Amino acid sequence: MADTVTDEAAEIVFDNATKRYGNADTAALDQLSLTVHAGEICALVGPSGGGKTTALTLVNRMADLTSGDIRIGGTSINDLDPISLRRGIGYVIQQTGLFPHMTVEANIGLVPKILGWDARRTSARAHELLSMVGLAPAEDMAARYPNQLSGGQQQRVGIARALAADPQVMLMDEPFGALDPITRVNLQDEFLKLHAKIRKTALFVTHDIDEAIKMGDRIAILREGGILAQCDTPERILTAPADDFVREFVGADRALKRLALLKIADAELDPLGDPPPTGWPTVSSDASLREGLSEVLAHGADGLVVQTDGRPVGLMPMQRLRDASVTAGASS
Numbered sequence: 001m002a003d004t005v006t007d008e009a010a011e012i013v014f015d016n017a018t019k020r021y022g023n024a025d026t027a028a029l030d031q032l033s034l035t036v037h038a039g040e041i042c043a044l045v046g047p048s049g050g051g052k053t054t055a056l057t058l059v060n061r062m063a064d065l066t067s068g069d070i071r072i073g074g075t076s077i078n079d080l081d082p083i084s085l086r087r088g089i090g091y092v093i094q095q096t097g098l099f100p101h102m103t104v105e106a107n108i109g110l111v112p113k114i115l116g117w118d119a120r121r122t123s124a125r126a127h128e129l130l131s132m133v134g135l136a137p138a139e140d141m142a143a144r145y146p147n148q149l150s151g152g153q154q155q156r157v158g159i160a161r162a163l164a165a166d167p168q169v170m171l172m173d174e175p176f177g178a179l180d181p182i183t184r185v186n187l188q189d190e191f192l193k194l195h196a197k198i199r200k201t202a203l204f205v206t207h208d209i210d211e212a213i214k215m216g217d218r219i220a221i222l223r224e225g226g227i228l229a230q231c232d233t234p235e236r237i238l239t240a241p242a243d244d245f246v247r248e249f250v251g252a253d254r255a256l257k258r259l260a261l262l263k264i265a266d267a268e269l270d271p272l273g274d275p276p277p278t279g280w281p282t283v284s285s286d287a288s289l290r291e292g293l294s295e296v297l298a299h300g301a302d303g304l305v306v307q308t309d310g311r312p313v314g315l316m317p318m319q320r321l322r323d324a325s326v327t328a329g330a331s332s
């Protein structure tokens, strides 16, 4: 048996992976061939019953393949002992799965402890991860029990726990699905920042196409019957949907969704002017054109003041935002 527990991000290859439960006539996942590149986030979306969760459970062998193969870092999962396979995979689920009778620190330290890390190293890792996922002060958070945390904080602990033993890959099943919209956006943003640092290979299941567009380096869309409809970058999914199913799944507002992918930093700005326009809202150059457009509309203003690192750097007039919307729509 090979040992999977290394800390290198690894590629996940689905090679004609098929799952049929019991004597079911139709497959839950039908000959899925898909490569999730090392270090990328691949968002897996599709309608209810499309086989998203099945795909995840095949990877960590909570369910067995009917035919085909899945390889992690070039090794077939069937050549791995299921227990050590799972220890090399960070798993984050909607319901967090935290043990209620264990402290946050003990929850995070569970896999490192099983792997035989000593108490000092396990504790240091738990505290490091609490800071990484934005739970401060770490000493206070570490000593709490899950029911002493908000839903968003519990989900952060779930992410910390998944990362504890530095897994090769992460499987995330609707990780932010149970959170209120504001907490959800915060966790999405913070996970993207964290991911930019740790670059773990992540298969991220969501039923929400907007979340997939935001989170995925690439998006794989499954249709009913567990058949892959398209796997591509968010930009390509929006501008070149493979067929009517993808077009409908993505929605009629594809132009607006494309604006969410375009950064203000990439657009041309006007000089600041003297005096600066009054009543124009300020946005960061990191914001998307869609966020910029929302701000302008919310303030009834004629444009935006764009900031970088808290300092104004230029102006974005309303007309340019309008033109960008038209261009995004015209090419979709």
Ligand SMILES: Nc1ncnc2c1ncn2[C@@H]1O[C@H](COP(=O)(O)OP(=O)(O)OP(=O)(O)O)[C@@H](O)[C@H]1O
Pocket: 021, 022, 028, 046, 047, 048, 049, 050, 051, 052, 053, 054, 055, 207
């Ligand atoms: N343990 C099981 N036994 C039998 N059938 C199952 C089992 N788990 C899932 N299925 C069936 O497999 C198909 C795919 O289910 P799956 O949960 O993978 O879809 P999903 O895309 O994750 O759906 P959702 O978005 O609703 O969670 C469905 O028809 C479901 O009924």
